[in-house]
Amino acid sequence: MARPRILVVGSGFAGVECVRRLERRLSPGEADIRMVTPNAYQLYLPLLPQVASGVLTPQSIAVSLRRSSRHRTRIIPGAAIGVDTAAKVCVIRGITGEESHQAYDHLVLTPGSITRTFDVPGLTEHARGMKTLAEAAYLRDHVIAQLDLADASQDEAERASRLCFVVVGGGYAGTETAACLQRLTHHAVRRYPRLDPGRISWHLLDLAPKLMPELGDSLGRAALDILRRRGIQVSLGVSVAKAGPEEVTLTDGRVLPSRTLIWTAGVAASPLIGTMDAETERGRLVVTAQLTVPQAPGVFALGDAAAVPDLARGGNGAICPPTAQHALRQGRTLADNVIASLRGRPLRPYVHKDLGLVVDLGGTDAVSKPLGVPLRGLPAQAVARGYHWSALRTGVAKTRVMTNWLLNAVAGDDFVRMGFQSAKPPRLREFERTDAYLTPAQVREHTRALRAAG
Numbered sequence: 001m002a003r004p005r006i007l008v009v010g011s012g013f014a015g016v017e018c019v020r021r022l023e024r025r026l027s028p029g030e031a032d033i034r035m036v037t038p039n040a041y042q043l044y045l046p047l048l049p050q051v052a053s054g055v056l057t058p059q060s061i062a063v064s065l066r067r068s069s070r071h072r073t074r075i076i077p078g079a080a081i082g083v084d085t086a087a088k089v090c091v092i093r094g095i096t097g098e099e100s101h102q103a104y105d106h107l108v109l110t111p112g113s114i115t116r117t118f119d120v121p122g123l124t125e126h127a128r129g130m131k132t133l134a135e136a137a138y139l140r141d142h143v144i145a146q147l148d149l150a151d152a153s154q155d156e157a158e159r160a161s162r163l164c165f166v167v168v169g170g171g172y173a174g175t176e177t178a179a180c181l182q183r184l185t186h187h188a189v190r191r192y193p194r195l196d197p198g199r200i201s202w203h204l205l206d207l208a209p210k211l212m213p214e215l216g217d218s219l220g221r222a223a224l225d226i227l228r229r230r231g232i233q234v235s236l237g238v239s240v241a242k243a244g245p246e247e248v249t250l251t252d253g254r255v256l257p258s259r260t261l262i263w264t265a266g267v268a269a270s271p272l273i274g275t276m277d278a279e280t281e282r283g284r285l286v287v288t289a290q291l292t293v294p295q296a297p298g299v300f301a302l303g304d305a306a307a308v309p310d311l312a313r314g315g316n317g318a319i320c321p322p323t324a325q326h327a328l329r330q331g332r333t334l335a336d337n338v339i340a341s342l343r344g345r346p347l348r349p350y351v352h353k354d355l356g357l358v359v360d361l362g363g364t365d366a367v368s369k370p371l372g373v374p375l376r377g378l379p380a381q382a383v384a385r386g387y388h389w390s391a392l393r394t395g396v397a398k399t400r401v402m403t404n405w406l407l408n409a410v411a412g413d414d415f416v417r418m419g420f421q422s423a424k425p426p427r428l429r430e431f432e433r434t435d436a437y438l439t440p441a442q443v444r445e446h447t448r449a450l451r452a453a454g
């Protein structure tokens with residue numbers, strides 16, 4: 001008899017944790033496991049700002065999918081661009097562009113999220129996100145290029161726009177990105193004797209009245225004080241009204257001359273969810289507490305792409321926030337539930353009480369709230385780095401990250417610009433490949449054609 005086919009979409013926190021557990025707990029004869037993913041690594045996203053600032057190399061947070069003694073999952077290099085839950089088929093676009101399909105018995109959807117954008121004129125053309133390794137590497141190059149170009153320019157207006165940097169989004173991603181990149185320019189400018197450090201400005205904006213409200217009032221204020229002490233101009237209750245190639249207009253009427261707009265104002269579920277004709281909540285796929293998708297037999301979803309009921313907060317419509325902490329643990333519950341459904345046992349609900357937040361602002365600056373205990377300065381930094389370091393999946397990744405941290409602490413950074421994409425900067429949708437997806441009707445058409453072809 002053919003083995004049941006388990007197809008996992010995505011190789012992030014949720015997908016990899018699920019697959020590793022399936023590999024450990026199912027014998028090879030019990031199921032055929034496949035994973036569709038555009039990249040052959042799991043990206044450790046919380047350390048991405050440190051790649052942008054050059055503290056870590058890109059390779060150190062790209063954790064190999066194949067380095068595991070039990071690795072037996074077949075990896076399909078590509079992206080799922082549509083799901084037909086009635087036909088139990090997933091449409092795939094391979095990394096070289098050809099389309100194919102995968103039939104499944106159990107489908108695990110973990111395609112994560114993309115940068116959430118709004119209808120702000122010029123935003124999608126001129127803003128860059130902080131969601132992929134390519135974006136982080138590109139941003140680092142771009143920021144160093146602004147220093148190089150300002151240094152070479154005699155034009156005051158050009159210099160001003162190259163030395164002004166704008167980050168939108170006061171959550172942990174935006175705050176860490178602004179803090180880490182400001183440290184980069186602060187140290188790098190010493191190598192540019194003609195540039196006045198006082199002319200470099202960093203702006204962090206958020207529409208909300210507080211930075212990272214989940215930190216609580218006192219730690220949130222501490223984070224704000226650290227940023228302001230370092231010269232980052234934080235504007236709350238403010239966002240971007242219009243973005244252009246050389247200036248950013250704010251909702252309070254200010255016009256900042258700037259050629260760098262970094263957009264980290266939240267995430268939206270992967271567009272793959274929109275190909276399914278299924279119920280969503282704020283764009284995330286509605287699932288039960290057992291992580292199953294109602295009306296879609298054999299389909300499970302979790303992580304940033306799914307609206308998972310947060311039973312630890314009492315359910316009642318609360319859904320889990322899009323964090324690695326939840327995605328990873330949902331991956332474990334899901335593997336157990338897939339195994340339970342293969343073996344005809346009852347599924348268990350996902351319950352996890354939030355463990356808190358760690359925010360690394362670069363150097364010895366940090367604020368953390370592990371298990372509700374507020375920390376700042378070195379203890380917070382030790383907790384933040386210790387937490388991330390221990391969460392890295394392989395010994396090699398741990399060694400790379402630790403070596404990078406030590407090397408950076410001892411030898412600093414050379415601020416070398418690699419020359420990525422300097423002539424034609426890619427846009428958000430090119431970095432995150434958001435226009436690759438089919439409509440639900442196109443997906444159905446695809447499976448009809450498959451059936452007709454026999």
Ligand SMILES: Cc1cc2nc3c(=O)[nH]c(=O)nc-3n(C[C@H](O)[C@H](O)[C@H](O)COP(=O)(O)OP(=O)(O)OC[C@H]3O[C@@H](n4cnc5c(N)ncnc54)[C@H](O)[C@@H]3O)c2cc1C
Nearest residue numbers: 010011012013014045079080112303304322323324325327
């Ligand atoms: C800068 C930054 C800092 C963060 N810091 C923290 C933090 O400190 N703590 C915390 O808990 N969380 C943090 N997060 C959030 C956390 O990283 C996410 O919540 C977590 O990664 C979600 O896990 P996931 O498995 O759902 O998605 P991801 O980890 O994003 O994985 C999604 C996977 O799916 C793949 N994929 C996407 N589309 C497709 C497709 N169509 N077909 C196939 N594969 C696809 C992707 O390549 C990726 O492998 C941070 C996020 C960012 C961006």
